[in-house]
Amino acid sequence: MYQFKSEFLKHINDRGYIYQVSDPKNLDKVFLKEKVTAYIGFDCTAPNLHIGSLMQIMLLKKMQDFGHAPIVLIGGATSKIGDPSLKDKSRKMLTFQEIEHNVEGIKKVFKKFINLKKVKIIDNSEWLEKLNYIDFLREIGGHFSVNRMLSFDSVKTRLEREQNLSFLEFNYMILQGYDFYKLNENHNCILQMGGSDQWGNIICGIDLIRRLSGKETYGLTTSLLTTSSGQKMGKTEDGAIWLNFISDLDSYSTHPRDFWNYWRDKTENEDVGKFLRLFTDLSLEEISEIEELKNEEIEKGKELLATKVTELVHGKNADWTSKKSISFKKREFEKGYGLLNLLSNKKVNLAKSNSEARRFVKSKAIKLNNNLITDEKYLVEIDNFTNDDELQISLGKKITIIIKLD
Numbered sequence: 001m002y003q004f005k006s007e008f009l010k011h012i013n014d015r016g017y018i019y020q021v022s023d024p025k026n027l028d029k030v031f032l033k034e035k036v037t038a039y040i041g042f043d044c045t046a047p048n049l050h051i052g053s054l055m056q057i058m059l060l061k062k063m064q065d066f067g068h069a070p071i072v073l074i075g076g077a078t079s080k081i082g083d084p085s086l087k088d089k090s091r092k093m094l095t096f097q098e099i100e101h102n103v104e105g106i107k108k109v110f111k112k113f114i115n116l117k118k119v120k121i122i123d124n125s126e127w128l129e130k131l132n133y134i135d136f137l138r139e140i141g142g143h144f145s146v147n148r149m150l151s152f153d154s155v156k157t158r159l160e161r162e163q164n165l166s167f168l169e170f171n172y173m174i175l176q177g178y179d180f181y182k183l184n185e186n187h188n189c190i191l192q193m194g195g196s197d198q199w200g201n202i203i204c205g206i207d208l209i210r211r212l213s214g215k216e217t218y219g220l221t222t223s224l225l226t227t228s229s230g231q232k233m234g235k236t237e238d239g240a241i242w243l244n245f246i247s248d249l250d251s252y253s254t255h256p257r258d259f260w261n262y263w264r265d266k267t268e269n270e271d272v273g274k275f276l277r278l279f280t281d282l283s284l285e286e287i288s289e290i291e292e293l294k295n296e297e298i299e300k301g302k303e304l305l306a307t308k309v310t311e312l313v314h315g316k317n318a319d320w321t322s323k324k325s326i327s328f329k330k331r332e333f334e335k336g337y338g339l340l341n342l343l344s345n346k347k348v349n350l351a352k353s354n355s356e357a358r359r360f361v362k363s364k365a366i367k368l369n370n371n372l373i374t375d376e377k378y379l380v381e382i383d384n385f386t387n388d389d390e391l392q393i394s395l396g397k398k399i400t401i402i403i404k405l406d
Contacts, residue, residue: 006031008066014284015277017059019196022206022219030190030218031068038063038191038220039071039183041124041176044079045094047105048252050240051233052195054313055222055278057243059193061113071189072110072121074103077128078175105252109244112313120187127182128175143211144174144204152200173201180205184217196221228270243313249365249396256310260320263306272301280308325402330389333405336379339366343393348403350395360395367394 002024004010008031012018021027030036040056042049049057063070079099094102103123110116149155152173158165180202183189192202202219209217225233234241239251241262246253254262267275273291276282282290290301310320326347343350343357343366351357360366361376368384369392385391389405 002028004028008036008062008068011066012059012062016274017055017222017278018220019223020199020219020221022203023216026216027191027218027220035068036063036191037069037071037187037189038193039073039122039180039189040193041073041075041078041179042106043075044099044102044106046252047102048242048244048246049106049109050242052225052240054243055225056194057110057113058278059222060110060119064114064119070114070119071183071187072114072119073179073183074106074121074123076100076103076123076125078124078172078179105244105246112243112315122183122187124175124179124182128178140174140178140208143208144177149173149200149204153197155200173204176201177205177208180217181209181212184209184215185213190216191218191220193220193222196223227266227268229268233266245314249360249363256314256318256320259313260306260310263309264302267302267305269298272298272305275305276301276308279312280305282308324400325404327404327406330382330405333380333382333385336381339373339378339380340376342380348393348401350393350401365396368392370394 001013001018002021004013004024006028009018009024009028040060042053042056060070060072076099079094079102080096107116107121110119110121149170150159155165155170176198180189180192192205194202199219199221202221206217206219209215227233240254241259242252242254244253245255245259263275273287276287276290277284280287290304293301307320310318314320328347339361340351340354340357342348343360344352344354351360358376361374361378364372364374366373368380369386380391385403385405391403393401393403395401
């Protein structure tokens with residue numbers, strides 16, 4: 001691979017981010033002489049982003065750290081269509097209200113990683129929803145070759161499997177190419193970054209800009225986040241691993257404890273070094289030493305990785321221990337302790353209020369020693385505790401509190 005000289009490209013290459021670059025030598029020259037504006041697009045298919053997006057977010061963060069100008073492009077318009085890239089089937093059509101809700105949720109994720117006051121967040125609805133269809137076909141459509149579009153993996157895979165690819169989805173790469181053109185025209189954006197599944201879409205944008213304005217632009221992709229055995233990171237039997245914790249009952253939410261456990265348990269031995277390079281600021285020398293660890297010692301490397309990534313995403317004060325133990329005086333339960341009051345007690349802190357605690361009980365989310373409790377007037381008494389004077393309170397599948405009696 002080309003040996004980069006610019007600080008930013010050399011850094012992200014050394015840390016393992018770069019998979020493809022459209023014109024590495026000339027892009028390197030641009031980074032050497034000027035502040036570069038680059039963008040990554042995110043569709044609003046959920047009110048959160050999962051760890052499959054973490055590499056792209058880290059690129060935006062590093063762009064900002066190195067003094068360049070990252071743009072976050074929110075796909076308010078393209079989310080109404082759906083990106084077919086490496087998808088086995090068409091996406092569910094979202095309502096406009098769902099998309100607006102998702103946009104606000106995604107913005108909260110970015111606040112954790114980048115200074116939003118110094119980053120442009122742009123919604124492609126600004127130009128896509130103003131297009132006249134006939135004019136767009138005449139001015140833009142003629143620059144795209146259907147033959148070439150059919151050759152891209154994002155389309156070819158679906159067709160080879162004889163899976164439906166709607167005309168709506170087929171238009172997606174044209175709209176993404178037009179996004180790049182508008183960002184180049186309005187914000188002098190010369191680089192589009194994304195996952196390797198976006199390569200075809202990115203090349204379409206580069207070609208469109210060259211045809212319409214004669215300007216040179218560039219593309220850079222990362223590999224998809226996978227383990228050495230080829231498994232995609234970010235999914236479990238219970239769903240995706242999300243970057244923003246909303247609540248324990250939200251299906252688009254992952255508690256910091258589960259987030260930490262995921263990285264410790266799912267990281268393969270061969271991937272500890274790779275993930276440390278991608279998601280921590282440990283030096284390459286320190287990471288090389290950790291990669292030399294064998295057998296049980298590599299587990300310490302996994303725990304370090306889990307801690308570092310959890311701190312990155314949820315902050316250093318996040319509680320990611322699997323179980324939390326707290327103490328109460330035995331006399332506090334002698335006459336019975338109201339369940340709702342116990343759940344909202346500041347030490348227990350499973351609910352912000354009695355009203356929220358009541359919602360948890362009604363939704364069948366509360367268990368005492370693995371026994372489901374559905375009575376909001378339930379009194380927790382000494383008899384509920386084990387012979388070791390312990391009571392386990394579970395909220396959903398994700399949080400467990402152990403109460404010990406003094």
